Amino acid sequence: MERKVQTRREGLPELPNLDDRKPVLRFAPNPNGPLSFGHSRGLVINGEYAKNLDGELILRFDDTDTTVKPPMLEAYDSIPKQQEWLCGFAAHRIVIASERMEHYHEYAYKMLDGQFGYVCTCSAEDFKVHRVGMTECPCRDNSRDLNLERWAKMNDPNEYQPGDAVLRVKTDMTLKNPALRDWPAARIQTNPHPRVGDRWRVWPLLDFQSAVEDYLQGVTHIIRGKDLMDSTRKQTLLYSHFGWKYPETIYWGRVKVHEFGAFSTSQMKKDITAGLFDGWDDPRLPTLSALSRRGIQASALRSFWIELGLTQKDIAVPLSTLYSHNTKQIDPRAPRLAFVRNACPIILTGDLPRSGTIQSHSDTEMLPRQYSIDEGVWIEQEDSGKPLRLKDLCDIDENGNVESIDRSDKRSVVHWVAGGIPSKLTIASGQEIDIVEGILENNSHPVGTIVQLERIGYAIIEDDGLLMVHD
RNA sequence: GCUUGCGUGGUGUAGUGGCCCAUCAUUUCGGGUUUUCAUCCCGGCGACCCGGGUUCGAAUCCCGGCGCGAGCACCA
Numbered sequence: 001m002e003r004k005v006q007t008r009r010e011g012l013p014e015l016p017n018l019d020d021r022k023p024v025l026r027f028a029p030n031p032n033g034p035l036s037f038g039h040s041r042g043l044v045i046n047g048e049y050a051k052n053l054d055g056e057l058i059l060r061f062d063d064t065d066t067t068v069k070p071p072m073l074e075a076y077d078s079i080p081k082q083q084e085w086l087c088g089f090a091a092h093r094i095v096i097a098s099e100r101m102e103h104y105h106e107y108a109y110k111m112l113d114g115q116f117g118y119v120c121t122c123s124a125e126d127f128k129v130h131r132v133g134m135t136e137c138p139c140r141d142n143s144r145d146l147n148l149e150r151w152a153k154m155n156d157p158n159e160y161q162p163g164d165a166v167l168r169v170k171t172d173m174t175l176k177n178p179a180l181r182d183w184p185a186a187r188i189q190t191n192p193h194p195r196v197g198d199r200w201r202v203w204p205l206l207d208f209q210s211a212v213e214d215y216l217q218g219v220t221h222i223i224r225g226k227d228l229m230d231s232t233r234k235q236t237l238l239y240s241h242f243g244w245k246y247p248e249t250i251y252w253g254r255v256k257v258h259e260f261g262a263f264s265t266s267q268m269k270k271d272i273t274a275g276l277f278d279g280w281d282d283p284r285l286p287t288l289s290a291l292s293r294r295g296i297q298a299s300a301l302r303s304f305w306i307e308l309g310l311t312q313k314d315i316a317v318p319l320s321t322l323y324s325h326n327t328k329q330i331d332p333r334a335p336r337l338a339f340v341r342n343a344c345p346i347i348l349t350g351d352l353p354r355s356g357t358i359q360s361h362s363d364t365e366m367l368p369r370q371y372s373i374d375e376g377v378w379i380e381q382e383d384s385g386k387p388l389r390l391k392d393l394c395d396i397d398e399n400g401n402v403e404s405i406d407r408s409d410k411r412s413v414v415h416w417v418a419g420g421i422p423s424k425l426t427i428a429s430g431q432e433i434d435i436v437e438g439i440l441e442n443n444s445h446p447v448g449t450i451v452q453l454e455r456i457g458y459a460i461i462e463d464d465g466l467l468m469v470h471d
Numbered sequence: 472g473c474u475u476g477c478g479u480g481g482u483g484u485a486g487u488g489g490c491c492c493a494u495c496a497u498u499u500c501g502g503g504u505u506u507u508c509a510u511c512c513c514g515g516c517g518a519c520c521c522g523g524g525u526u527c528g529a530a531u532c533c534c535g536g537c538g539c540g541a542g543c544a545c546c547a
Contacts, residue, residue: 007485007486007494008484008485008486008494008495009484009485009486009494010485010495028547029547030546030547032546032547062547063547064547065546065547067545067546068544068546068547069546069547120545123545124544124545127545128543128544131543132472132473132543162545163545164545165545166545167545175474176473176474176475177473177474177475177542177543178473178474178542178543179473179474179475179542179543180474180543181543184544184545186545187545188545189545203545205544205545205546205547206546206547210547225541226475226476226477226540226541226542227540227541227542228541228542228547229475229476229541229542230474230475230541230542230543231542231547233474233475233542251476253476253477253540253541254540254541307483307484307495307496307497308483308484309483309484309485311477311483311484312476312477312540313477313478313483313539313540314476314477314478314539314540314541315482315483316482316483317482317483317497318482318483318497318498320482320497320498321482321483321496321497321498324496324497324498325497327509327510328510331509331510331511332510334509334510336507336509338507361510362505362510363510363511389506390506391506391507392506393506406506407506412508413506413507414507415507452507452509452510453507453509454507454508454509455507455508455509456507456508456509457508457509458509471508471509
């Protein structure tokens, strides 16, 4: 009798129906702002599959809305950079939807020509009545020629105006799922697009633009949030009209990170403008630039998302999970440094080595730290008033008299600074930001170095002080 | 309301009929190493939503219930 061996699956599950193909995956954010923590899941998962299976990752800007979520020009530069930082490689292709409008128009025309699409002049409210009541709207049976004529009117500034007409995909008004009934594919927008201005008047909606583009790019697998499940169903109906085969689709559930609360790109934009936050990399924000600034490693983000996997469960994870991944990445390389909060001077009397060196890291070969003591050292207010072991130096009594060079008993070990420079440690916790003044040990680590502040936690060196990474 | 999806320890996750009195990680607790309350190592606690059914056998299949999420936009 053959026994199956119990094995635990590591990493991401296999891609379904891959056969011998190289997968083509895509991540399609709206460039209405820089990427945030939430985006990083799509980037990591799609990127990992592309990398591991020798496939391709397409970074696509779904920027066909100029009204509700207008594109932000800087995002076209920052997003590819952040994608490369996070994935560890640059996307194989970058597609900008607003520059591919002729394709969408071409297929819109084909839809009308093939009579599986129609121009609808019902108002949104009127159409809702048809959708809910499972009845067909008057525009639905218009002839091919009339539809083409109305399509021309949609594209003509002197004819239909925004709201007057939309392009719909003919599905079936009696479909069980109301979301699928003759869904809209394109509408009129007159707000100029920051990249292509007012060259186009009729813009595709996500479900149409994305579906056509996935076909044109040869996307094999779509991995996205399960909130887009109905999108798949709509697009599958469109694909069958065109006679195309829809890509394999995989979904993940909703993720909540308690500490991040509810942020949206547009809300952040508003709050930054209002001065509530310093910028997109304000350490309180869940943006990728803020996380990177705070010393969160791309590799930690990757292992974090890979560990969460691709289940459709809605989950809530604490930030401590991400931090534990990050600690594994940064600890082996983080030089130790002393930072004394609420510094309190203590004069040392007696014999002790007035200068010397201390290890920067017990496990690796790093240049040691040097110290030189004149009269005394700084210790934390909280530690003062009792016999102490000054770490790597000597035992003292509560008044600073040196009692022993070697460790003589179990008294508590504390960190200290000789000389040093006044500095501040910025700690972002949730929406709050705390600044702790203190004395930092002399050092020559460049800006951007992640250090471990002894007995406190990890921090990153910035131009004007320290920024807490996590403890 | 209609549609659709999900329910394994505190939090995540593996598991597609017998390996499972259930995997791994994290959190927490205890211990060890360490002249840091860190890192590292060892150990403990702790779970298959409920009720039926199918089966020799169910976390795994079926039905019902309950709970939670998402969609029903001229946003993405």
